[in-house]
Amino acid sequence: MSDLKTVGLEEFNIPLDQLNLPSIINxxxxxxxxxxxxxxxxxxxGSLTLGEGTKIEGIFTERDVISKLPLVLEDPMRPLSDLMTPSPLTLKNDATLSDAISIMSSREFRHLPVTNENGDIEKMISIKDVLKFISELFSEHMNDFKPINDWNKMGVSLQEQAILYDYHxxxxxxxxxxxxxxxKRIVNTSISKFNSQTSIREALLKLHERREAIALIMEYETELVGVVTERDILYKVFSSDLSLDLPIEEIMTSSPHVLSVNHQFGNALSNMFAYGYRNIPVVNQEGFPIGNISLLELLIFLANELGLRNLLKFV
Incomplete structure (x- = not known):
């Protein structure tokens, strides 16, 4: 296996201040x-840091819209201080990328604020930033994975291949x-499915109850017609004052791209980068939707392979 490119943990010891991370909105x-x-x-x-000046008091993300949904519905004008995660975990800019991977995969964070030596908030690192860094380490191999959006029409019938990776x-x-x-080794099968005529209110309350962030929208219980994520909820419902009594199909992303359980990790990553997705519905060989794969699942898998998840110092 000497012809395969391999990287070790030393590649992830790069300080965060050497990465091109986006500035934050405080x-x-x-x-x-x-x-x-x-x-x-x-x-x-999808996230805001909260505080006065450059000091951080809390963080608010689109995930908080679902987790704090009863408070949001009770009073949509309530201050973010009621909805935010107070005193969030942060990393200083001299912390390493491996530190970020460990925390984000262990705590299932999708965003992590980065501060300078004085505790002033400067940047935000996201799961997508981490996955882009990793994919660029293997850019030559990742070039083999072109974006896929019509594999059914192309008559692709994927068969699971022997994966030599497991042996070395x-x-x-x-x-x-x-x-x-x-x-199929990474897909999350614990996912809600709603009929397209389910009201937005009912769907949101069920997502809150189940602590889920995505739902597949179905017709006739077998046909996937759309997908709704917490970003759809934030952008299409609350930023536009949409009635919660409308059917969920009003805010879904229609006819989403899907991948088969036998498509590969690289296919999922390529599609997410090409189309700006954070979630992709996954179907079985018969085309029936069985779950979802997200940026978070991809990061957790890689963190486990690197031995960076659930390290004691970040528990």
Whole structure:
């Protein structure tokens, strides 16, 4: 297996201040939720840090819309201080990428604020930033995975191949054939499915109850017609004051791209980068939707392979 490119943990010891991370938007925690929702829609962002000046008091993400849904529905104008995660975990800019991977995969964070040595908030690192860094380490192999959107029409019938990666993998290292692993090993099958005529209110309350962030929208219980994520909820419902009594089909992303359980890790990553997805519905060989794969599942898988998940110092 000497011809396969392999990287070790040393590749991830790069300090965060050497990465090209986006600047953050720091808002007052007294900002009303609806005002923040409109800003997040305009800026096409999924998280805000909250505080005065450059000091961070809390973080608010689109996930909080679902987790704090009863409070949001009771008073959409309530301040973000009621909805935020207070005193969030942060990393200093001299922390390493491996530190970020460990925390994000262990705590299932999709965003992590980065501060300078004085504790001033400067940047935000996201799961997508991490996965792009990893994919660029294997850019030559990743070029083999072109975006896929019409594999059914192309008559592709994928058969699971023997994955040599299982026979030579080493903890603390990644080799390029990790991207060849079929996504059936990573797919999240615990996912809600709603009829397209289910009201937005009912769907949101069920997502809150089940602590889920995505739902597949179905017709006749077998046909996938759309997908709804927490970003759809934030952008299409609360940033536009949409009635919660409308059917869920009003806010779904229609006819979403799907992947088969036998498509590969690299296919999922390529589609997510090409189309800006964070979630992709997954179907079985018969085309029936069985779950979802997200950026978070991909990161957790890689973190496990590197031995970076659930490290004691971050528990």
């Amino acid at each position: 808002m007052s925690s007294s900002t009303p939720f609806l005002e923040a929702a409109k800003l997040m829609f305009e800026k096409k962002i 993998k080493e903890e603390g290292k990644l080799s390029e054939d990790v991207f060849d692993i079929p996504i």
